[in-house]
Amino acid sequence: MSLTVAGCGPEGVRTASDAPAGKDVLVTEGAGRPDGAGARRAAEVAKAWAGSAAERAWREGYRPLDQAEWLPPDAFRSGEDKAAFASGHLDLATQLPASGPDGPEGTVTWPDGSSAKRPLLSARQVFDGIVRNKSACQGADCNGRLRVTGVKAATRTLATSRGRATLPVWEFTIEGYAQPFAYPAVAPDQPPRSDxxxxxxxxxxxxGGWNGLSSDGLVLNVGVSHGSCVKALPGQVYETKDVVVLIGRVGQLPKGTMCNADLRVTPVQFRLSRPLGTRTVLDAVTGDPMVLMTPGAVAR
Known part of the structure; x- marks a missing residue:
């Protein structure tokens, strides 16, 4: 794939000149500062976010960033196990605890001493959510199931939108794995939305929601929504020291291509000029903040 690379200052847009042939995922590479309406909109979003009520709500709430931290180091042993986990194909072979360690509420605590109280989720609520709310499995690895042999209350630390925090979790022991899978025992605050x-x-x-971050913090995997009469193009990224604004791009299909009114989501990789770190990810269209959506999606 031939890419055009140009200089990029402390704030700017990175884009690819074309998509990898025959690939389902569009990759953002190279650098540049195109003029277009998308770049102008991204700059407006970044400026409006700074000091806004939405930014304050984002910084003050509890919102986990890297959900792959819940996975044990040896996940996953096989593609079949990974598919079973992602699809909620879990069999309960133990009794679930009746209550958690903190009573009706759980406490999220940050290193600076600040904390937040959140309703505590029972082990039953968490397990039922895992089983019900996962995506349907597709492909050759869809026949496996995982057996849960133990569940206990514990605490973990993880990255949040306001730094690392300690919070209550439920640890699920899954047969064949040396260390447990953890699930938060408190629900996160909903991201602020523009009215x-x-x-x-x-x-x-x-x-839409981004579902993966590379281990070096430079590549975000994101689903870009679009109609079936257009195609997703390599994305663009507007970066500042505090935010990363994702610009999903679409282009017209060749004339004569059959299409309908279906809405599609195409996976796109957005490449940053420096690791994401604690910067907030924003959508250029809505101006809303985005969080990781799928446990286990981080590339290793």
């Missing part, structure tokens, strides 16, 4: 309608920008589409 203004998202603008319509030609060639730009909304980036």
């Amino acid at each position: 203004r309608p998202a603008p319509r920008i030609d060639g730009v589409s909304s980036a």
Whole structure:
């Protein structure tokens, strides 16, 4: 794949000149600072976020960032195990604890001493959510199941939108794994949402929840939504020291291509100029913050 690379200052947009042939995932590489409406919108979003009520709510709430931290080091032994986990194919072979360690509420605590009280989720609520709310399995590895042989209350630390925090979890022992899988015992705050309608920008589409971050912190895996009459193009990234604004791009299909009104989501990789760190990820269209959506999606 031939890529055009240019200089990039402390704030700017990175984009690829083309997508990898025959791949389902579009990859952002190279650097540049295109003028387009998407870049202008991203700059507006970044400016509006700084010092806003939404930013304060984001910084003050509890929102986990890297859900792959819940996985044990040896996950997963096989593609079949990974598919079973992602699809919620778990069999309960133990009794679930009746209550957690903190009573009706759980406490999330940050190193600076600040804390937040959140309703405590029971082990039953968490297990039922895992089984019910996972995506349907597809492909050759869909016949496996995982056996849960033990569940206990514990505490863990993980990355959140306001730094690392300690919080209560439920640890699920799964047969064949030396260390348990952890699930938070408190629900996160919902991300702040704009009450203004998202603008319509030609060639730009909304980036949905991101479901993976590379181990070096430089590549975000994101689903870009679009109609079936257009195709997803390599994304663009507007970066500042505090935020990363993702610009999902779409282009017209060749004339004569059959299409309908179906909504599609195409996985796109957005490459950053420096590791994400604690910067907030924003969608250029909605202006809303984004969080990791799927446990275990981080590339290793």
